[in-house]
Every structure is written in C-alpha cells, then in structure tokens.
Amino acid sequence: MTDKSGPSTTRRGFMKAGLAAGGAVAAGGAAHAAGDPLITEVQEWASITGEGVDATPYGLPIRFESDVVRRNVEWLTADTISSINFTPIHALDGTITPQGCAFERHHSGAIELSKDDYRLMINGLVDTPLVFTYEDLERFPRENRVYFCECAANTGMEWAGAQLNGAQFTHGMIHNMEYTGIPLRTILEEAGIQAGAKWIYVEGADASSNGRSIPLEKALDDVMIAFKANGEALRKEHGYPVRLVVPGWEGNMWVKWLRRVEVTDAPVESREETSKYTDTLADGTSRKWTWEMDAKSVITSPSPQSPIKHGPGPLVITGLAWSGRGTIPRVDVTTDGGKTWHKARMDGVSLNKALHRFYLEIEWDGSEMFLQSRAHDSTGYVQPTKAQLREVRGLNSIYHNNCIQTWWVKSNGEAENVEIS
Amino acid sequence: MSKFRNLVICTALASALAAGPALAGKYGLGRPATPDEIAAWNKDVRPDGTGLPEGxxxxxxxxxxxxxxxxxxxxxxxxxxxxxxxxxxxxxxxxxxxxxxxxxxxxxxxxxxxxxxxxxxxxxxxxxxxxxxxxxxxxxxxxxxxxxxxxxxxxxxxxxxVEMPNADGFIIDDRLEAEAHFWNPEPCMENCKESVEITMRAAVLDVTPQEEGTEEAAAEPAATEEAAPVEAAATEAPAAAAVAAVDHELIEDGEKVFKKCKACHQVGDDAKHRTGPILNGVVGRTAGTAEGFKYSGGVVDAGAGGLVWTPEKLDEFLSNPKGYIQGNKMSFAGLKKDEDRAAVIAYLSTFQ
CATH class of the missing domain: 1.10.760.10 (Cytochrome c-like domain)
Incomplete structure (x- = not known):
C-alpha cells in the first residue's frame, strides 16, 4: 500500500468544490463591474414555472443533495445482507435524523412485513399469553419520545488505529428519531407479569430473529414498542411495522420487526449477547451485558468529507454528542489537539438519551488544526481519549469505542482522520 | 372472504375476552395465544437446556x-x-x-x-x-x-x-467500577500538553470507500443538469424494456421467489459475485462461464460438456441442484414448486 498524501476521494471533491467556490467569490463577493450574473441577468427559474403539486406525491431530497446518502464499507462484512451502512452525519445538521438516510443494520436483510401480517406475542411468565395485531397496538395510549440509536460497533474499526477517513464511516452507525409508540410496560401489564419474572427475551420476525435478553427493570422503565418515527411509519429497513426502542442501550437490542416478548427468569444467552456484542479485554476475558452506550461526541464539520472550502475567516465548527446515561450539558472543543479546550455552544433541545448539537464559531487564520470534541454527560462522565480507553480495555474490544476523535485540518481546508500523541 | 372470517373470529374472541373475568389487562386488547402458536414461536434454548427438543x-x-x-x-x-x-x-x-x-x-x-x-x-x-x-x-x-x-x-x-472451553471467560459489565476515573467533572482546559504529534493517519491506510461521481454533482450544480446520479429505478428499467411482451405477473412472482437466492446471488446493474456468481445473463449462458467467478469443477465440466442454461435446463437444475450437477457448491435445496421455478427463470431472463 502506498502513501497517498491525502485521500483521493476527498481531495478530488475538495478541488472541484474549491474551484466552484472561488468562482462564486469572484462574482458575488469582490467588486465586479458587471455584477453577479445570477443577480443581474434574469435566470430561467425566475421566468418559467416550476413543477406542479402533483409531480411528487412523496418527495426525496433535491438532486443537488444526491451525495447525502447512506454508504457501506464493502470489506467490513462477507455480504451486504448481514451488514451495516452509515448515516451521512457529516452533511446533516440539527439533531433529528431523516429516516431515509438513517443507518441500517440487518442480520438477515430488511424484510417486507405488512401490518395485516403482523403479530406480536407475549408469552412466558405472564398470567395470560397474548397475541396482538397491529391494529390492537394502535388502541393503547401512546407517547412520543426522541432517542438516539447507536450500534455498539460504531467507531469499532478505529480501536487499533485511525482507519476510515470520514465522520460518516467512523461515527455514522447512529441515528436520532422521534418515536411514536406505547410503553412496553403497558403491554406486559396487559398480559400480567408473574412473580419470579426477572428478564424479557425479545425477538424479530426476520430470519435472523436477532433475539436479545433485557432485564425486566429496564423493560418496565423506558422501553417502547414503536411504530412511527419522525411522524411517519417506520421504514422497512428500520423494522416496519413495529420495532423495539431501548433508550440509551446498544442498537442491537432495538429488535426490528418485533414479533415476540417472552417474560423469563433468566437470560437466554443468545448468539448476539455471547459470541457478538461482548467486549474482549487485553487479558482475554470478555465483558458481557455492556448495554449502556457511554457518552461520546464527534465533530461532523469540518471533517474529511466536509472540508473547509471558504478559506480563512469565520468558521463554524459543529458536531453531535450523546450519552446512554442522560443528557449532554457540555461539550469541549479543541483546535490544537488538546492543549487548550473551549466550551462549545449547545444549541437545540436537550433530551434524555438523545443527540445533542454543539457549535464553536471561530475566526480561522488558515493554519492547520487538530480538531477534537469532548462530551460531558449529566452523570459527570467525560468522554475519554483513545489512550485512556486502551489502558483499560486493550485493543480487541471492537464494541463501545467512545474515544475522542481527531481530525487534522490542513491549511488548504482538507481534513484527515488521525491519531495524535 | 377470509378477511370477513377473521373479523368474525376476532369479534367473537374479543367479546369472549371482554366477558372473561380472568383477563389481566385493563384494556382488554389482544387475545390469548393458543398453545400451538406459542410452541411455533417459543423456540429459544437456554444454557440449562430449557427449550431443547428430543433428538x-x-x-x-x-x-x-x-x-x-x-x-x-x-x-x-x-x-x-x-x-x-x-x-x-x-x-x-x-x-x-x-x-x-x-x-x-x-x-x-x-x-x-x-x-x-x-x-x-x-x-x-x-x-x-x-x-x-x-x-x-x-x-x-x-x-x-x-x-x-x-x-x-x-x-x-x-x-x-459438553464443556465449552471459554465458559468462564466472561465478566458482567464492570465499567462503573473499572472506568470510574472517566467520571471527572473538571478535566484540564488549558496548557494540557506540551506538544502534539501525529501517530497514525487514515489516509496512509487508504481503506475508505470512494464516493463515486456524487461529489462532482454537488460541487457544480449549475453545469451538470443531466448528470446528477439517481440510483433508484436503474435496476428495474432494462428489465421492463426487454420483456414488454412477457408475463409481468410471472416476473413479479419471480422477483419474490428470488429472495431465496439473494443470500448468495445478485442481479442488476450493480451486481457483484458473492457466494454465488452474478446471474445477469444466466439464461442462455454456458454453465460455469460468468467471468471472474470461481466455480466448482462440476459446473465447469458441465459447461465444457456443452451445458447451456436454457429455461428448460435451469428448471431441471433448480428442482434438484445437488443431484443435477455432482459436486457443485450451491448449498440450496432447490425449488420444489413448478410455478416457483418458472417464475424465477422468467425473472432472471429480464437481466441481460
């Protein structure tokens, strides 16, 4: 493998973008005798008519945004059916993730299950094992809650070193949606929880079934049975018509196409909670039941896929922060690799176990920067460095990598994923 | 018809439930699961052997x-x-x-x-x-x-x-104790380190997927009116054109049947070899000749012997893949129903 001084993909994009931006600056910004033709000349769109209201019954983003899409990393998995893709967080803002570009992780592919064919069974240690149709579920009192869902393997490829060049790839196994659904507690109480119940086991209707065990305490606390996200039906790839929402806990437990909840006295110890989603430490022992997602943050722009195109001057640094244990009251940002930190400005709503947006507006002098962000959550936890994590966990954990991320922003505005001392 | 029947059954059950004093729930929604239904889905097996069937x-x-x-x-x-x-x-x-x-x-x-x-x-x-x-x-x-x-x-x-070697290799999540030092309300804000050196770069490793074509479209919106890539529909279009005269319903059925094949085979513009070869153009192709796929000896020999995947030959093959070509790698039991094979072959014939 040869040393390419920069990632070809981003450099190419950067060069093109720089040219375009340069042109715009000359025409629009600086003194130009004739004026900016976009202003001085009548443009086509200002003269002819646009599309009618019947052109797009359900819309996709305008074509100029066609690069803001989920992407996958082919070498990660044996095929694309039991695989994962990544949310384009480098190009999004605010906190809510549109469903259409929210990452997908399937263990046996995204299945097509209609509401008519949907059944949910509650069995095990209950007074009356019950079966619900989709219609039944819509007759229970429901609630709306915003939560992030992060795959335990998010940033997992970075344990051993800086590897993937883009926030989408290093941190894009996350999304944040407003769910409409019913508390799982309501359904369990409808069946009648029996004495001796300590756990639930949840499984999906797809071929993987992807069963996971969850302590009853969590199940009765804030777990939801969701059927809407961001106001509309769940997308197929997110478990249409019904998925489980397990706030703050690893995404694997958010079982899609939820078909069964078994109340038990012990965990099932299924494949996804023993052979996978367990974290091997340096001495070879492995942590299990590492459900909670530690506090984490990442600067989404500038970043390798979102370079600075405008040259020195006012620069908006922005990113996302979240914690499976609560809210994010504070994020620190450094531009010099951690010598000096600045408190970022939190903006937008601050909700429990949901994504938070932060900004740091600076006057960029055009010199290189080592950008990092550091989240503080409402329990006092502070996002650790990669070195701190490795000290406790070694290099083989795969999951739950919540380390501080570094982007090396060069004087030409390009950014690269690096590790620093 | 069947919907009406379901409705009647549901109504009957609902009234039975509403009348039944044993029901735990306060909403009276849902219906009791039958023993057969529970047996059909309640299949998980636990470490103590709970759930294991005879055998x-x-x-x-x-x-x-x-x-x-x-x-x-x-x-x-x-x-x-x-x-x-x-x-x-x-x-x-x-x-x-x-x-x-x-x-x-x-x-x-x-x-x-x-x-x-x-x-x-x-x-x-x-x-x-x-x-x-x-x-x-x-x-x-x-x-x-x-x-x-x-x-x-x-x-x-x-x-x-049976003793599993790593049975004792797990501990329950101990982050709250082992990582207690991460709860640190006042981390360093100024003069935190002397120097900063790069110790590793992602660009050196160069394993990040390329973003084909899309950036140009984003960077020069005005100049590339026609060039913006729209990915959907692309795989469907040639199919529709090529088989205008063919049975659309059969092809649609075939698309559904093809779900059984998708774990190993791909079709369409972006198809790649997976566990099995690309199936674009398979109908009419000599067996074992998709470029770049490593076939078993059995399939290569069959092709060398003149086997061409006509619809008839595909039908025979798909009814019993293992029996049809000895030693082939395809671990698929086959499609037993005549109509499933006909449908999937019709579907495959739309991919040239």
Missing part, C-alpha cells in the same frame, strides 16, 4: 449435513470461507491481537450454537432443519473444534455434559 445427531451425519448446508460459507472444516464466520479454531488466541473467536474458542454456552443453527441458519434458508439435523451439525462443529471425537453423538440427554 440426537452424530458427528458422522453432521459432516454430511454440514457439507450440504453450511460449508459453502463456513468451509468444509468450519474454517470459514472469505469473510464468512470461522466456526472452528482460535483456541488460546483471546489475549492475542486480533483474537479468533469461534464456537470452540469463544462461545460460552453450547445452547447458543444449537439455538442459532436451529432458528437462524442456514443463511437464506433459515428454520428448515429438523432437530436431529441441528444436533448433528452442532456435533460436527464440536468435532471441528476438537472438543469431541468422531464417534460422538449429541443428544438432548448428554447436551449439558
């Missing part, structure tokens, strides 16, 4: 069943093919860099293996194995890990006697 299977039988159903991804000796999971080996590697985690080296409970094979495997054909077949496959996986000898027969009776 048994030998290493010897397991080897054959594994070769038929599992080896295409997991290898004849459970050593794994390509990026597919390795099921054997890796003993004593857990404290090494990049440990090899297999059933033998990592999985703490045998019940997990039985449960997973039973409910989620084979990939693309799940929930088709009998309990005896599952016992046999699990016995073979144990054998591949040198945990039992070749005479071994696994059964419900001796299931708990």
């Amino acid at each position: 048994s299977g030998s290493v010897e039988d397991g080897e054959m069943i594994f070769a038929e159903n599992c080896a295409v991804c997991h290898g004849d000796f459970a050593e794994g093919v390509g990026n597919w999971p390795k099921l054997a080996g890796g003993q004593d590697t857990l404290d090494h860099q990049d440990p090899l985690k297999t059933v033998g080296s990592y999985w703490p409970y045998l019940s997990t293996t039985w449960d997973y094979v039973n409910r989620s495997m084979p990939f693309g054909n799940a929930q088709t194995l009998s309990p005896d077949e599952v016992y046999a496959i699990v016995a073979y996986i144990l054998y591949s890990n040198d945990l039992v000898d070749d005479e071994f027969v696994l059964s419900k009776e001796n299931f708990l006697e």
